[in-house]
Amino acid sequence: MKKLLPILLGVTLLLNSCIKDDMDACAGYMHIYFSYIYGGANRFFETVSTPTQLHFYKQKHKYRELEIAVDEIGLTEPYRFLKSFDDTDSLELIAWTQDEAIDYVDTPDTPIGEGYVKLKEITDGSGICRPVDDLLYGRIAIDAGLRENRNIVTIPFVRAVCRTRITMIPQTVEDQVVEEGGTTRAASSIIxxxxxxxxxxxxxxxxxxxxxxxxADEVVLEPQCYYEESTGNVLTPWFGSFSxxxxxxxxNVFIRDEQVASFDCAPIELTSVPGNFIDLVIDGHYVKPVMQVRVNGWKVATIESNM
Incomplete structure (x- = not known):
């Protein structure tokens, strides 16, 4: 007990000094919550499964960058840290969820707004990219006050991409066999x-x-495909496309690297709008395949292939 008395006395004196002599030495906590409102509820933790990058700006220049894992936060569990001398007065916070398909270009000296995210090309110079799975963006300006002030901040996120999916109902493809004399016949039917x-x-x-x-840079997106055994269809997962x-x-649809269909959406003025959902279903059973277009669950058109 005698050994504890000097320690307790020292802590008491330190707290008194913090309160009476130098309030700037008393760091308050900043509590940061994450919110993505969809369907009237916060869906951030249903939507995001990757870490979030959080950038802090003061006088338009970045002074801190954090990577926050999903398991560090929750609906009622903020990301919390002790404020430094930089965490005062007017601040701006910018946040991105992470995706391996993009590069985040933002050095410590990059002024606010001049950083960017950009898709990686499958092959350099090809202009063909894998799309992101999804991407959320958040931004907020706050007055953090003094260092000892406690701040509770909720960053509102929006979807930075249009969620898109392509489904192909394939036609049976026949293997062709070339016989003597140049004639061909169907050897077998395969999917x-x-x-x-x-x-x-x-x-x-x-x-x-x-x-x-x-x-301003236009690219070609090439999402990966998978086979759905229950339907026999080939489809992409939901992926994100920028504006x-x-x-x-x-x-454009290719089978074994041969283009077999092309669907131009200009007549229905279909565009990629962040926050929307576009579902494209291509039926390959017709002589000219057709594509059904749904936007946010509503069927808006059926387009015939140009080929």
Whole structure:
């Protein structure tokens, strides 16, 4: 007990000094919550499964960058830290969820708004990219007050991409055998595997800046495919496409690297709008395949292939 008395006395004196002499030495806590409102409820933790990058700006320049794992936060569990001398007065916080398909270009000296995220090309110079799975963006300006002030901040997130899915109802493909004399006959009927299919989506941009504004670079998205055993269809997972910015969507379909269909969405003025859901279902049973277009669950058109 005698050994504890000096320690307790020292702590008491330290607290008194903090309160009476130098309030700037008493750090308050900043509590940061994450919110993505969809359907009237906070869906952030249902939507996000990857870490979140959080950037802190003061006088338009970044002074801190954090990576926050999903298991560090919750609906009622904020990310919390002791404020430093930088965490005072007017601040801006910008946040992105992470996705391996994009590069985050933002050095410590980059002024606010001049950083950006951009899709990686499958092959350098090809202009063809894998899309993101999803991407959320959040931004808020706060007055953090003095260092000893406690701050409770909720960052409102929006979806920075349009969620898109492509489904192909395949037609049976016949293997062709060349006989003597140059004639061909069907040897067998097979269903192509997902590796045989390739979808190219045109009319979207390669990225957005830290103001959530799309850039001017148009790219081709090539999402990966999988086979759905219950239906026999080949489809992509839901993926994210950046804003069209005045361009209309177009879908080209390839089987074994041969283009077999092309769907131009300009007649229905279909564009990629962040926050929307576009579901494209291609039926390959017709002589000219047709594509059914649904936006946010509503059927808006059926388009016939140009080929």
């Amino acid at each position: 192509p595997s997902p590796e045989d299919f390739k979808f190219h989506l045109y009319g979207t941009r390669s990225g957005v800046d830290y103001n959530n504004k799309a850039n 069209s910015e005045g361009k209309y969507l177009k879908v």
